[in-house]
Amino acid sequence: MKEKKFNLSTKVYLFIIIIFITLIALLSLKLINKKVLDYEIKNTMSKNILKDSYNTNTKTFGKNKDVELAVKKYMSNYAQNMKKINKIINDKSIKNILSSSNYNKDKPAFNNSLKVLNNKISDFDETISILLKMREEETIMSYIEDETDDSDAISIYRSYMFNKTVNRSLEEDSKEIDNISIRGKKILEDDIKVITLLKNNPNAWVIKDNEINFYSTSVMVEYNNLVKEIQSNME
DSSP: OHHHHHHHHHHHHHHHHHHHHHHHHHHHHHHHHHHHHHHHHHHHHTSOTTTSOOOOOOOOOTHHHHHHHHHHHHHHHHHHHHHHHHHHHTOHHHHHHTSHHHHHHHTTTOHHHHHHHHHHHHHHHHHHHHHHHHTSHHHHHHHHHTTOOOHHHHHHHHHHHTSHHHHHHHHHHHHHHHHHHHHHHHHHHHHHHHHHHHHHOTTSEEEETTEEEESOHHHHHHHHHHHHHHHHHHO
16 A cells, blocks of 8 residues: 555656656747747848848747748848849949940930830839838838737737837938938939930030040030039949
8 A cells, every 4th residue: 555655656746847847848948939039030130231131931939930030021021122222223224324335326316225214213213112111110010910910929029120229220221221212313313314415415426436525515514514423422
């Protein structure tokens, strides 16, 4: 009889120990999961938007996975649009428009040049609008709301996306957007002014030895001023 009591007592102790170990393991796993989330968010937010690549691969689980995925999707989309703006401004087709070879090829109406520039301006304005909208709280929160309706996950996501460090980073990006918007739009508009100037004054210039030469001083001065302004905004 005593032996049976001993065996029962031992089983109870073992069961308690197993429960205790399981709880510790679950707690440790939860803490590790949170640390991994912290690292992934910090790493994502510290990337250079114009130079680094982004992905939406997740390394956490549970509600943290929804948070991680939402943050990475937001930053990936944000970076894509920033890179698109930068690409529009630095597009070789834009730079080639103000070349003597293009002047010769597209004169006198410059239909292709004006079409390219107007399309770029349209793309530029659309992308700037998207970036500005992405700075709005409603848009930021929509990324987590697309992943889950869990209030805890939404709260965690908000704590990441609206903390001081992230806000400071996004504010700096917002200033960069404003700067790019002003400079980029000015470059494209000045490109159109150059082409329009040449189009409206077909007898005031000629291409010789792969260089543009002018018969009109006033047209030359206006042309040089516009080109100088474009070069200044591209620096």
